[in-house]
Amino acid sequence: LPPNPSLEIELLDSSPGISQMGLVDAVQALPGNDPSDPSDVLFMRGSTTDLKLVLLDGVPVFTPFHVGGIMRSFEPTVLAGAKLHLGGAPARYDGGLTHILDLRTRSARRDRVRASGSLDLLAASLAAEVPLGSRMGMVGSARSLHDLGEVPLGGERPYGYRDILISLDSDPSPSHRVRATGFWNAESIRLDFDPVSSDAAWSNRAASLRYTGSLGATLLEVTAGASSYQAELPLQPTERP
Secondary structure (H helix, E strand, O other): OOOOHHHHHHHHHOOOOOOOOOHHHHHHOOOOOOOOOHHHOOOOOOOHHHOEEEEEOOEEOOOOOOOOOOOOOOOHHHEEEEEEEOOOOOOOOOOOOOEEEEEEEOOOOOOOOEEEEEEOOOEEEEEEEEEOOOOEEEEEEEEEEOOOOHHHHOOOOOEEEEEEEEEEEEEEEOOEEEEEEEEEEEEEEEEOOOOOOEEEEEEEEEEEEEEEEEEOOEEEEEEEEEEEEEEEOOOOOOOOO
16 A cells, blocks of 8 residues: 555554654654655654653663564563652652653572563563572573564564563672673664665663672662663665666
């Protein structure tokens, strides 16, 4: 079917988080389109356009909420909790204007190995927690979309996503704890340019090391971390005469 800009604008207008931020109005105001074609713009949920800050064990993750919404944003079995600040956030948070979401991974139970997984026509996931002695443990998850559903669903998958999350925690003494966390994800959307097809792709990498300990009546917490974000948006091929 040929593109229908009016219908696509209506779909954007009904999408969560799009109408509230006025992005549809921005698309309609783009120069050079009458009416404006929303397919000229790619919005990534969680990107800096919606001014949110999402932290994973103290480190920013710039696009944690996938566009497709097919899977959960994070595997819930590896998370200990989340704090949501809608204004009035403590001074140690910096970078979020609309709201701040602080996610923390949990400690692995030390008695035995536990694992769980799921598989359907679109996605596969695996989560595990492994004791590494009496004072150390690991929790982790890996998830990916796959192509097993192409035949029963009647079409190729235009969207791709995969991620890996690993957290190690250690208790060298009863009042001291060290946690190391690593996260990686990659997301892509196929753009059907004529005469070629290409993918818009973006990914996050985040790593943190946190120490928590008690010095008398004082609780000390020190976090060191780094994160990066990479995106590729191919340009539409120029038509040749």
